[in-house]
Amino acid sequence: MTDTSEEPAFRFVDLFAGIGGFHAALSAYGGTCRYAIEIDPYAAAAYQRNWGMDPRGDITKDANDDVMNVPPHDILAAGLPCQPFSKSGAQRGMDETRGTLWFNTLRIVQEHKPTVVLIENVRNLAGPRHDHELRIIVRTLREEGYRVSDVPAIFSPHLLPPALGGRPQVRERVFITATYNPKGIGDSRPTPVATMADRFDGWGPDDWDLDTHLPLDPDHHVQGCDLTPSERLWIDAWDEFVQLMWEEREGKRLPGFPIWADAWVEVDELRIPVETPLWKRQHLTKNAVFYTEHRKTLDKWAKKWGVFTDAFPPSRRKLEWQAQDTPRLWDTVMHLRPSGIRAKRPTYVPALVAITQTSVVGPRERRLSPREAARLQGLPDGFNFGEQPTSATYKQLGNGVNIGVVWHILRAHVNRDRDVLQTTPQGRRILAAVDGAPDAPDKLLAEMFPVAG
Structure with missing residues (x-):
């Protein structure tokens, strides 16, 4: 679905959107979603219920060599389907049909040249079995004029302290982050924006306590x-x-x-x-x-x-x-x-x-509980799962991105690529939005989704 509105801090598209983890982080930063797409009808229904956009559709029909239904935007966010790369799947990578969805995503990049690209996937994408697929993604982004690290960011929400939006969940995920840089400013092969060795403000992962920090019901x-x-x-x-x-x-x-x-x-x-x-x-x-x-x-x-x-x-x-x-x-x-x-x-x-x-x-x-699981992903208690079965909620949350991690990854990315972003109006808007935002999205999301009284 496509949405138009007043000039926002930045515009983004939400591909393979699930129930909207990327949407939560990017809208809390002040962005407006121009387009979202999700093929699973139950996840799409939850997305529509909470974000007011119906994302039901098929990216292969909306973005291919003959059709481009995705509108212009500043940030492209994509939680690429993980089954081709996951240890719980067959691990066929781009030999599997879902793996080729990267090429539909690339068509959007080629058409609109978004200022920032955020790609998320399971930890296994950065493993030796999928080195070929990872190099294809990096190489094709570079061919389109993007600054992107050879090594992706790998990060987990349990590394972040609560004050920075962290959550007590070990969830290692790969993030490929890229900035459009056709003039070749600065380092063309930068370091990843986050690693599993990162630590913050003296916080240690063993400092978590579920009863206090989640909290447990x-x-x-x-x-x-x-x-x-x-x-x-x-x-x-x-x-x-x-x-x-x-x-x-x-x-x-x-x-x-x-x-x-x-x-x-x-x-x-x-x-x-x-x-x-x-x-x-x-x-x-x-x-x-x-x-x-x-x-x-x-x-x-x-x-x-x-x-x-x-x-x-x-x-x-x-x-x-x-x-x-x-x-x-x-x-x-x-x-x-x-x-x-x-x-x-x-x-x-x-x-x-x-x-x-x-x-x-x-x-x-x-x-x-489903509500506790939602908190682990950074969703506020007012997020509405409707009357769907508990199993459906667990599945959607298990497929989703952690909001605090997305918040952190985008902030780390714009700080790394500040020299490029400040050279364009779109980049400056993204910088202003991130620089002016709080350290974590939690309070903003709670205000966006008040608990029904």
């Missing part, structure tokens, strides 16, 4: 987020295991290697096939030593809870303890993964994903 019961009886059984059993081990090991921290109940045998009885990979051989050996040391307690515990019965599938007979000195499993944040139960301290949480494995918040004895 006080309710222990949220519709659609409750644990099943089987899930509670598994957690209760391993919670007792954790407490037993703290007592028996006299305060010594639980092992950091995966604890596999199925691998518990006496060391003298351990038989490992010669073809077993080294990593598995090490884990089997460590579990045998652990079992031998604590056999009496472990046998009694396993019998009490029926660990080796059908009540515990193989994936629930394994605990990955990453919670350091946390006293109880119920005090941790858990992921019920296909590979086992992973527990960590309740500081930051793993990345929201568009499939399953929503984090279990032990102190609340339930999964993250």
